[in-house]
Structure formats: C-alpha cells, structure tokens
Amino acid sequence: SAVISQKPSRDICQRGTSLTIQCQVDSQVTMMFWYRQQPGQSLTLIATANQGSEATYESGFVIDKFPISRPNLTFSTLTVSNMSPEDSSIYLCSVRTAEQFFGPGTRLTVL
Amino acid sequence: AQSVTQLGSHVSVSEGALVLLRCNYSSSVPPYLFWYVQYPNQGLQLLLKYTSAATLVKGINGFEAEFKKSETSFHLTKPSAHMSDAAEYFCAVTGYNNNDMRFGAGTRLTVKP
Numbered sequence: 001s002a003v004i005s006q007k008p009s010r011d012i013c014q015r016g017t018s019l020t021i022q023c024q025v026d027s028q029v030t031m032m033f034w035y036r037q038q039p040g041q042s043l044t045l046i047a048t049a050n051q052g053s054e055a056t057y058e059s060g061f062v063i064d065k066f067p068i069s070r071p072n073l074t075f076s077t078l079t080v081s082n083m084s085p086e087d088s089s090i091y092l093c094s095v096r097t098a099e100q101f102f103g104p105g106t107r108l109t110v111l
Numbered sequence: 112a113q114s115v116t117q118l119g120s121h122v123s124v125s126e127g128a129l130v131l132l133r134c135n136y137s138s139s140v141p142p143y144l145f146w147y148v149q150y151p152n153q154g155l156q157l158l159l160k161y162t163s164a165a166t167l168v169k170g171i172n173g174f175e176a177e178f179k180k181s182e183t184s185f186h187l188t189k190p191s192a193h194m195s196d197a198a199e200y201f202c203a204v205t206g207y208n209n210n211d212m213r214f215g216a217g218t219r220l221t222v223k224p
Contacts, residue, residue, distance in 0.1 A: 033211060033212070041216070041217070042201060042214045042215060042216045042217045043155075043201065043214040044214075045211055045212070045213065048211055092154075092155075094212070096212075099157065099160070100145075100157075100205075100212050102154055102155045103154070104154045105154055
C-alpha cells in the first residue's frame with residue numbers, strides 16, 4: 001500500500017497568483033499522477049509525473065499553467081499558475097503500485 | 112485509449128432496495144476496471160476491482176460487480192441499500208499496459224428512508 005499526504009489541504013487564493021501543492025508518499029513509487037476534480041464533477045487526469053522523465057500532460061493542460069516537479073521517488077509538486085476562479089477545484093495526487101492510491105486532495109478556491 | 116461511461120448521473124433508491132449503478136467501458140485492450148466511492152468532503156475509496164480473474168468481483172460494504180465482456184459492462188450492485196451508502200460513485204479503467212486511470216462522470220446515489 002501507499003500512504004499519500006498533500007499540503008496544503010485547502011487554500012483560498014487571489015486571482016493572478018500561483019499555488020504550489022506538495023505530494024509526499026511513504027514509499028518509493030515510479031508512477032505518480034495529478035488529477036483535478038472540479039466542483040460536482042469527476043476526476044480529470046492533468047498529467048503523469050514519472051521520476052526521471054518530463055511530465056506528460058493530457059489534452060487541455062499545459063506545462064506553463066501546471067508546472068510539475070518530480071525530484072525523487074517519494075515527492076512531487078504541482079503548481080497552479082496565474083490562477084483564475086475557473087481553477088477552483090480539488091487537486092489530487094495519485095500513485096500506482098500494485099493498486100492505485102489517492103491522496104486526500106487539496107481544495108483550492110480562487111477569488 | 113480506454114474510457115468508461117456511467118449511465119445516470121443520479122440514482123435514487125429506497126432503503127433496503129436493490130442498488131444498480133451502470134458502467135460501460137471502451138478499451139482496445141483487456142481492461143482493468145474499478146469502482147470507487149467518494150463520501151461528502153472525503154477522498155476516494157476503492158470499492159472493488161476487476162483485473163481479469165473472476166468475472167464476479169466482491170468488494171467492501173456488500174457491493175459487487177460483474178464484468179461482462181459481451182456487453183462491455185461492469186455494473187455495480189448491492190442487494191439492499193443502506194442510508195450510509197449515499198455517496199458519489201465513480202467507475203474507472205486502466206489498460207493492461209497503460210499507466211493512467213480514467214474516470215467516468217460519476218453517479219450520485221441517494222437513499223431514501
């Protein structure tokens with residue numbers, strides 16, 4: 001299994017600012033993913049962040065808006081840049097070992 | 112690429128009644144299929160998964176799902192709904208050799224007393 005923690009758990013930010021979300025895993029994992037869950041909606045994959053390679057972004061998501069770091073096998077960050085109210089969502093970190101595990105999420109509100 | 116479609120964004124049942132949440136998949140390779148539950152203001156919890164072993168999969172909280180290749184379906188059922196089952200349910204899929212998990216739109220289950 002894998003236990004995932006995220007920081008911050010929630011934040012309220014002003015339009016135009018940036019927020020960096022941290023994801024820490026209690027074991028070394030190769031495959032890490034970032035998802036977004038907009039209010040009342042399902043989870044959408046933002047990008048895959050495997051250690052040792054550049055993050056791979058899904059259609060509709062770009063590196064300038066959502067830069068990702070993956071410095072080692074237990075940690076990753078997702079930055080939401082130049083935020084607008086449309087970025088208000090829950091952002092979830094996820095890892096794949098024998099199963100897929102999800103972090104508790106970061107609830108972001110942009111005013 | 113694989114995907115899942117959940118039929119019905121909202122299902123309402125009476126307490127004690129059968130729960131049926133529908134999920135159909137589209138995949139060019141044998142899929143792995145999952146059902147997750149999300150309670151209000153909580154994270155995702157895995158209910159059950161199909162990984163090409165038994166086609167009838169039993170999960171937690173009395174839920175089960177049956178993989179039907181002929182119907183490309185993986186519907187979630189529970190014989191008798193409980194008030195505590197009220198939540199959002201997500202069907203998800205990964206390919207046999209793909210890494211990323213794709214989610215359906217979700218079905219909100221309401222249980223009436």
